[in-house]
Amino acid sequence: MAQRYDVKYHLHTDDTQLHLSLDLDNLCDMSPVLMDRLHLLGVDFILSLQHYFKHQDEVMLFLSHIGDPKNAFLIYFPLAFFCHRATGIKVMWAAVISEWLNSALKWILFGQRPYWWIHTSGLYGDEVPHLEQYRLTCETGPGSPSGHAMVTSSVTFVLMRCYLKYQASNTKRGYVRKIVLWTTFLSLMILVCISRCFIATHFPHQVIAGVIVGSVIGEAIFRHDTTAVSLRTYVLLSPIIMMSAPMFYSLVSILGQDPVWSVTLSQTWCAKTEWVHLDTTLFYAATRDASVLLSTGLGLWMTHNQLEQDGINGRVIVQTGVSVTFARLMERVKVNQQVPLLFYSVAFAKYFLLFTVMVVFVRKISNLLQPLNKSQKKDG
Numbered sequence: 001m002a003q004r005y006d007v008k009y010h011l012h013t014d015d016t017q018l019h020l021s022l023d024l025d026n027l028c029d030m031s032p033v034l035m036d037r038l039h040l041l042g043v044d045f046i047l048s049l050q051h052y053f054k055h056q057d058e059v060m061l062f063l064s065h066i067g068d069p070k071n072a073f074l075i076y077f078p079l080a081f082f083c084h085r086a087t088g089i090k091v092m093w094a095a096v097i098s099e100w101l102n103s104a105l106k107w108i109l110f111g112q113r114p115y116w117w118i119h120t121s122g123l124y125g126d127e128v129p130h131l132e133q134y135r136l137t138c139e140t141g142p143g144s145p146s147g148h149a150m151v152t153s154s155v156t157f158v159l160m161r162c163y164l165k166y167q168a169s170n171t172k173r174g175y176v177r178k179i180v181l182w183t184t185f186l187s188l189m190i191l192v193c194i195s196r197c198f199i200a201t202h203f204p205h206q207v208i209a210g211v212i213v214g215s216v217i218g219e220a221i222f223r224h225d226t227t228a229v230s231l232r233t234y235v236l237l238s239p240i241i242m243m244s245a246p247m248f249y250s251l252v253s254i255l256g257q258d259p260v261w262s263v264t265l266s267q268t269w270c271a272k273t274e275w276v277h278l279d280t281t282l283f284y285a286a287t288r289d290a291s292v293l294l295s296t297g298l299g300l301w302m303t304h305n306q307l308e309q310d311g312i313n314g315r316v317i318v319q320t321g322v323s324v325t326f327a328r329l330m331e332r333v334k335v336n337q338q339v340p341l342l343f344y345s346v347a348f349a350k351y352f353l354l355f356t357v358m359v360v361f362v363r364k365i366s367n368l369l370q371p372l373n374k375s376q377k378k379d380g
Helices: 024-052 057-066 070-083 085-109 114-120 147-167 172-198 204-223 231-254 261-269 282-302 314-331 340-379
Strands: 004-010 017-023
Touching (some): 024 114, 024 204, 070 147, 070 314, 070 340, 085 204, 172 204, 231 282, 282 340, 314 340
Antiparallel strands (some): 004 017
């Protein structure tokens, strides 16, 4: 039976009393109903997207790929790092913190995904709507908030803020530049969010939440002097992030919940088993974040945290190109997913090697080659 709680407020200006009855049990019972309603509206929205853009599925997959969190590490970081080292460090922190926090929120919120929710909710009876699935649909983690929206918004927000800080002015041209950049940011996030809904891997409220939280993280990282972070902080945070995934796993188990419930649902309701990948699990995100943090911290310590500001020139283009190419080659290294310990160990080693090469060796080799090129030009 529902318990009722009477809260009395005494209004001393007159001798009346205001009584407010709050049915807490009924309020809690309303929460699943509201979420079901939100999910139902979300499914209708996804069905509309799939109807109107049914011939643009490859475009949607491309847009979804643009928002992939790994791009923050493989593309945005080297681009920012070699153009402006301090900005690159901020981008790395934004990527790590937003991805790790996204994983933590997913463990806590138990968000559903559209492609399995339509089957498990029991709200449709025998008339379950047909949602098209694609090769990027079947992510294995819980759905809320969207990692693509959260990480991409966090990283691009930092890029926008840093660029405007160093390049924009208070002139008319500066204001126009700000408008163009923020319009581009919003357009990018809208397109990424629509693509994530189109492929039925997220509900609309999940991508909106991801953009909001990611932007807040981006602003916080921008305001913090990440170049002053000590090696000790990098070394201490890395194992904490690494152990957070098994800690959350154990906590969820202790609370009587199934910590791999989302993996089970993805394997059950995904249209093709080959579309289910371990590199979308929360364990993989924690492994990547810990590896990136440790290798970047050690790399900055080895290079004495030198803060060159090269801007965009030929050398930066070459450095970025070499780093991105090496990153793409490293991504091609595949390990049997049937052995999780080996899979995650190789993932840690892969990102550790990648960021060590980008932070330490690419710039160092480039600096060594530069005098040789100058001497050859003089001899010529």
